Amino acid sequence: MLKTTPNLHADLDSILITEQRLKRRLKKLGEEITEAYEDKEITAISIINGAIFFTADLLRKIHRPVRLDCIRVSSYRNHTTSKEKPQILDTLRLNVAKQHILLIDDILDTGKTLSVVAKLLKKRRPASLKTCVLLDKQGRREVDFEADFVGFKIPDNFVVGYGLDFAERYRNLPDIGILKPSLQNPPEWG
Ligand code: IMP
Ligand code: MG
Numbered sequence: 440m441l442k443t444t445p446n447l448h449a450d451l452d453s454i455l456i457t458e459q460r461l462k463r464r465l466k467k468l469g470e471e472i473t474e475a476y477e478d479k480e481i482t483a484i485s486i487i488n489g490a491i492f493f494t495a496d497l498l499r500k501i502h503r504p505v506r507l508d509c510i511r512v513s514s515y516r517n518h519t520t521s522k523e524k525p526q527i528l529d530t531l532r533l534n535v536a537k538q539h540i541l542l543i544d545d546i547l548d549t550g551k552t553l554s555v556v557a558k559l560l561k562k563r564r565p566a567s568l569k570t571c572v573l574l575d576k577q578g579r580r581e582v583d584f585e586a587d588f589v590g591f592k593i594p595d596n597f598v599v600g601y602g603l604d605f606a607e608r609y610r611n612l613p614d615i616g617i618l619k620p621s622l623q624n625p626p627e628w629g
Contacts, residue, residue: 447600447609451616455598456591458613461496464590469500472541472571472588480504482538482565484531486556487511488610489545492602493573493590497543508533512552525552527559540565545602546574550584557584574598574615597623 448454472481481501485494487509498505511529540560544553553570560568571588578595599605600612605623 447612448614448616450609450619450622451599451612452619454614454616455593455596456601456615458601461590461601461615465493465496465500468571468588468590469497469502472497473500473502475569475588476501476503476539476541479539480506481541482506482508482533482535483541483543484535484556484560485509486542486544486552488607489602489604490543490573492610493545494543497571506533506538508535510556512556525555527556534563535560536564537566540568542568542570544570544572546576546598547572547584547586547589548576548579549581551582553586554582554584573601574603 481503483494483498483505485491485507488511494507498507508531509529510527510531513523513526513528542553542556542560544556547553547570553572557568557570569587572586573590575586575589575592576595577592596617597605598615599609599618600615602610603615604610605618609618
């Protein structure tokens with residue numbers, strides 16, 4: 440049985456970033472990253488599932504050689520706040536020693552996820568490590584962490600769409616929107 444309304448947009452309070460705005464920003468972000476890496480090959484590490492959509496679109500706007508790998512990190516499950524320390528669930532296949540890593544995530548919130556993953560990657564002795572996030576909720580930081588490339592700074596609202604989920608739903612919304620508070624944390628959602 441469907442647990443969301445059939446029209447995903449109806450579950451939003453409002454749209455925060457439209458598909459068109461996302462497209463425009465990604466083109467610019469791609470240019471920024473292209474410039475930053477000059478003659479270097481990039482090893483992109485995408486934190487899945489959230490960063491899947493962003494990574495796929497962004498990498499096609501970067502005009503440098505790119506290798507891609509993914510890392511899976513436990514996160515919110517069915518809650519809108521992260522309480523526990525993030526756990527690495529599935530790790531890298533690529534050797535990243537002496538490589539230029541671009542770590543990509545959908546959103547920088549408390550900073551816990553990216554700081555844990557960045558720490559793990561640094562142990563593998565890359566030539567450089569930069570981070571790129573689509574969204575940055577600067578006001579929510581609990582650990583000191585800033586990304587090198589940021590798509591949009593956003594206020595402290597729980598957002599879904601364009602890869603961002605609530606209990607694995609809404610990732611396929613083409614826009615990013617604020618989920619209605621009444622739909623956050625329903626206990627029956629598996
Ligand atoms: P952090 O570890 O608190 O920085 O959280 C980062 C992770 O939490 C991201 O990779 C997202 O998966 C998730 N997250 C944080 N805020 C939101 C949100 O507003 N909507 C959906 N997921 C979020
Ligand atoms: Mg996530």
